[in-house]
Amino acid sequence: MLIIQHKKTIDLIKDLAEKHGRQRNALIPILQDIRDKCGQISDFAMQAVAEELKIEPTEVYGVATFYAFLGVQPRGRYVIRLCRTLSCDMAGKDDVARQLENDLGITFGETTKDGLFTLEWANCMGVCDQGPALLVNEDLYTQVTPEKVGEILDSLRCPA
Amino acid sequence: MAIIKESIRNQITFSQIPFGEGLKKGVQLTPEELIKVVRDSNIRGRGGAGFPTGMKWSFTAAAKGDKKYVVCNADEGEPGTFKDRVIFSNWAKLVFEGMALAGYAIGADEGIIYLRGEYTFLRKELEKQLEEERAAGLLGQNVAGKEGFSFDIHVHMGSGAYVCGEETALLEALEGHRGEARNRPPFPATCGYLGKPTVVNNVETFAWIASILVKGADWFKGLGTEKSAGLKLFSVSGDVERPGVYEFPFGITVEQLLKEVGGEGAKAVQIGGASGHCVPASNFNRAIAYEDVATGGSIMVIGPQRSMLDVLENFMEFFADESCGQCVPCRIGNSKLLEGVRMLQEGECTSKYLNELCKLAETMQIASKCGLGQSSPTAFLDIVKYFRRELFSGQAF
Ligand SMILES: Cc1cc2nc3c(=O)[nH]c(=O)nc-3n(C[C@H](O)[C@H](O)[C@H](O)COP(=O)(O)O)c2cc1C
Ligand code: SF4
Numbered sequence: 001m002l003i004i005q006h007k008k009t010i011d012l013i014k015d016l017a018e019k020h021g022r023q024r025n026a027l028i029p030i031l032q033d034i035r036d037k038c039g040q041i042s043d044f045a046m047q048a049v050a051e052e053l054k055i056e057p058t059e060v061y062g063v064a065t066f067y068a069f070l071g072v073q074p075r076g077r078y079v080i081r082l083c084r085t086l087s088c089d090m091a092g093k094d095d096v097a098r099q100l101e102n103d104l105g106i107t108f109g110e111t112t113k114d115g116l117f118t119l120e121w122a123n124c125m126g127v128c129d130q131g132p133a134l135l136v137n138e139d140l141y142t143q144v145t146p147e148k149v150g151e152i153l154d155s156l157r158c159p160a
Numbered sequence: 161m162a163i164i165k166e167s168i169r170n171q172i173t174f175s176q177i178p179f180g181e182g183l184k185k186g187v188q189l190t191p192e193e194l195i196k197v198v199r200d201s202n203i204r205g206r207g208g209a210g211f212p213t214g215m216k217w218s219f220t221a222a223a224k225g226d227k228k229y230v231v232c233n234a235d236e237g238e239p240g241t242f243k244d245r246v247i248f249s250n251w252a253k254l255v256f257e258g259m260a261l262a263g264y265a266i267g268a269d270e271g272i273i274y275l276r277g278e279y280t281f282l283r284k285e286l287e288k289q290l291e292e293e294r295a296a297g298l299l300g301q302n303v304a305g306k307e308g309f310s311f312d313i314h315v316h317m318g319s320g321a322y323v324c325g326e327e328t329a330l331l332e333a334l335e336g337h338r339g340e341a342r343n344r345p346p347f348p349a350t351c352g353y354l355g356k357p358t359v360v361n362n363v364e365t366f367a368w369i370a371s372i373l374v375k376g377a378d379w380f381k382g383l384g385t386e387k388s389a390g391l392k393l394f395s396v397s398g399d400v401e402r403p404g405v406y407e408f409p410f411g412i413t414v415e416q417l418l419k420e421v422g423g424e425g426a427k428a429v430q431i432g433g434a435s436g437h438c439v440p441a442s443n444f445n446r447a448i449a450y451e452d453v454a455t456g457g458s459i460m461v462i463g464p465q466r467s468m469l470d471v472l473e474n475f476m477e478f479f480a481d482e483s484c485g486q487c488v489p490c491r492i493g494n495s496k497l498l499e500g501v502r503m504l505q506e507g508e509c510t511s512k513y514l515n516e517l518c519k520l521a522e523t524m525q526i527a528s529k530c531g532l533g534q535s536s537p538t539a540f541l542d543i544v545k546y547f548r549r550e551l552f553s554g555q556a557f
Contacts, residue, residue, distance in 0.1 A: 025354075027336035032317060066338040066484075068320030069277040085239040086430070086460055086474045087397035123322060123478055125278045126242040128397035128460070129167050129404045138280040142164055 010048050012037065017052045027053060027063060031070050040074040068122070076111045078156050081122035081135040088124075088131035092145070096132045099146035103153055116157070167246050169404035169421070173375075173391060174251040174367055180298055182373035183257040187264055187306035194265045195221060198369060201377035202389035207233055207325075207362030208432065208456030209531070210388075213369070216359060219349040220266040223357035228268035230259050231334070231353060231360045234275045235318055235325035238433035239478060240458035243393040244363040246405045248282050251367055252289050253298075256313055258366025260303055261373065262359050263311040271313035272353070274330050277320045286315055322482040326530050327360040329484065340486045341530035364393055364457070384410035388449035392457060396421045398430075399463030414453070415444040423461040428468065428546070433458035434475040435535035438542035468547040472540060473501045479536040490533025493524040497540050504551050514551075518544055 016033050020026035030049055034041050041064050050057040064070045082088075082097055101107055104117050111118040127133045130142035134152070141152060186194050199214030220228065232255060236244040247255060259271040275283060290313055293299040303309050316334060318324055324333045328342035331353050352358025368390065372380050380390045388410035394417070397403045401422025408417065414431070418424050428440050431448060432455040439446060439453060446452050462471060476498035485491045500517045503509040521537030528534045544551065 024336040025334060028319060028333065029317070032319065062338055063336065066321065067277075067318075070319050084474075085478065086434070086471060087240055089470075089474055090398055090462075090466065122278070122320070123482065124237060124239040124241075126236055126245045126276070127164060128240050128242055128395060130165055131397070135278060140164060140281060 006044060009038070009042070009045050013045065013048045013052050022053050024053065024055065027055075027060065028067075028070075031060075031064055035070060039077065041070060041072050043072070046072070074111065076116050076118040078116060078136050079118045079120060081120045081125075082108075083123070083125045083127075083131060083133040083135075084121045085124040085128070087128035088133055091131035091143075093132040095146045096134070096144050096149060099149040103149055117153075164249075167242065167404040168250070169396075169402055169406050172393070172405070172407045173371060174247070174254055177251075177254060177371045177374050179253040180257070180296065180304070182254070182370035183260055183298055184304045185373045186257075186261045187304045187309060191221060191265045191267065194261065197372065197377050198265070201372045201380040203365070203368055203372065203380060204388065204450060205362055206364035206368065206392065206456065208238065208435075208454070210450045210454060213361065213365055216349060216361070217262060217265050219347070220357045220359045223350045225357040227270075227354075227356045228266050229353045229356055229358040230262045230266070230268050230271040231327075231330070231348075231358055232259055232271065232273040232313075232363055232366060233325060233327065233330060233360055234273050234279070234363050235322075235330060236276055236279070236363070237322035237325045237482075238435065238456055238458050239475075240397055240430065240433050240460040241395045241456060242397075243395045243405050243457050245279060245282070247363050247367055247393070248279070248286060252286055253293060254367040254370040255363055256290065256293050256299065256366075257370040258361075258368070259313055260299065260311045261369055262361065262366070264303070264306070264309055266357070266359055268359070269310045269312070271311060272334065273313060273315045274318055274324070274334060275315050276318040276324075280317060283315055283317065290315075321484075322478075323484045323530070323532050326532060329530065330360065331358070338484070340484045341532070343529070362456070385447070385449050385451065387451045394448075394455075394457050394459050396423075396459045396461070398459075398461035399423060399426060399466070400461045408448075410449045411447050413445055413447050414439055417448065417459065418444065418461065421459075421461070425464060426461045427464045427466065428462045428471075430460040430462065430471070430539065431455045431458070433460075434478050435532070435538060438471075438539045438546070440546040442546075468543050468550050469501060469505055472543050472551075473498070473505065475536075475539050476501050479532070483532060483536075484530075487527075487529040487533060489524045489527040490529070490536065493520055493528070493533065494536055496520060497537060501540075509552075514544065 016030045020029045046060040050060045134141040204210040321339045323329045324339040329339040333339040348358045384390045394406045479494040483490045
């Protein structure tokens with residue numbers, strides 16, 4: 001099983017290297033694609049990328065851990081990021097945060113047991129006039145209130 | 161899917177500029193003449209630092225290199241700014257044209273948009289519009305009918321790091337490294353992306369250049385103040401009745417601006433984002449311009465009910481989180497300032513220690529390697545200066 005999994009990862013990385021190239025500047029686009037396709041950048045994937053681009057695995061690790069939207073820890077299918085910057089803070093992000101924690105049964109930085117949701121803080125997301133703002137994977141929700149949280153989570157659990 | 165409401169609040173010049181016209185006019189000039197128009201307009205960069213754009217372009221044009229690049233800084237991470245998002249959502253083609261004009265001026269054939277990861281939802285539409293520009297002959301070979309001038313643009317996604325808005329950290333990120341700021345000099349104008357001469361400009365700067373080509377350098381120069389020419393987009397948020405994006409000339413006072421946006425009665429306004437200045441009500445007669453209170457466009461209005469300690473804690477948490485960790489004054493300094501704010505919140509900070517923290521803040525301003533660490537203590541120093549009583553009593557005044 002593990003061998004099949006590893007083979008799949010290697011194939012994926014070879015494909016990505018074909019697509020983005022094998023220069024150093026292809027590293028981040030490759031890691032972004034691995035994150036989107038696998039939900040995580042695993043140790044094995046980092047080794048394989050290093051081999052493919054002919055750089056040290058520590059270099060790959062250094063880059064993967066630098067960026068908030070990469071990272072090496074496993075994440076859920078939906079990564080929910082709540083903006084904590086001043087304008088969203090003043091617009092009431094604390095109430096939204098509490099409701100998210102209550103409804104998901106986890107705290108910030110954690111992933112639900114079913115692997116569906118990860119809850120994280122984010123810094124300014126560029127919709128300061130319509131806070132509190134929430135990013136779910138690539139989708140942005142604005143003017144989120146605690147009473148809307150349940151609705152949003154339901155729509156993610158069972159997409160229409 | 162992104163559920164965002166329209167943010168535009170007043171008449172914005174970009175709506176009057178027909179797409180394509182600025183670029184077509186620009187390539188009729190020689191590169192030298194084009195740079196002269198940019199210089200004559202007196203435009204300074206709209207990303208915050210305010211470097212004269214004409215000068216930046218002429219340095220890059222003069223730099224030797226077999227290959228040059230134009231980079232559009234769309235990292236827009238400064239707390240409280242969202243005008244670049246609004247520009248891309250409404251007038252992306254003006255940005256593309258500004259980039260092509262930069263390419264023509266400096267002799268580059270490749271442009272890169274560094275788009276922050278948070279704005280991934282914009283990517284598809286941007287790529288569609290780039291395709292339309294190619295179909296219209298405004299990108300690709302012989303751009304805008306100019307024989308021999310090729311220029312194309314691609315989008316590169318960021319991955320969530322505020323420091324990557326700093327231009328040399330941005331270049332590191334583009335090259336596939338950790339987004340750690342470089343030593344300067346050399347400046348990107350001579351040694352930028354992959355070591356080649358590179359122009360890095362803000363989204364808004366490019367859109368203004370395309371507009372200047374249509375409306376003329378004198379038109380632009382005639383607006384704003386002598387040292388801060390032209391119009392500027394402002395991202396207004398916080399305790400106001402009408403938050404959103406506004407266009408105002410440079411030189412507008414804080415008071416006038418608050419009246420326009422419905423923010424009278426504020427106790428303070430944070431201008432220029434978390435790294436900018438905190439202006440208390442007693443100073444609302446100050447002008448927003450490079451020579452007075454500078455800004456990349458972020459205006460966060462703080463109402464009378466707010467605690468300045470909470471505001472400060474929010475900013476210091478941000479910087480402690482976003483410091484790239486490369487140099488000591490910024491990495492340790494921001495954590496120490498945050499710790500100090502928490503002591504104040506607990507009512508446990510001595511006057512002597514607060515003074516020491518202010519000295520540390522001043523050291524950070526001079527000893528940090530990049531603009532992040534240099535500007536992160538600004539709000540701390542302002543708030544200590546203007547709101548000392550509130551910091552010690554824990555009560556809003
Ligand atoms: C920490 C930090 C973050 C920055 N973020 C941005 C940004 O998001 N967008 C931007 O255009 N400039 C940003 N800048 C300024 C850039 O370094 C650079 O001055 C700018 O992109 C130049 O373009 P302009 O001259 O057109 O303003 C930042 C600077 C620092 C120090
Ligand atoms: S000032 Fe801060 S962000 Fe800039 S290089 Fe130093 S540690 Fe990094």
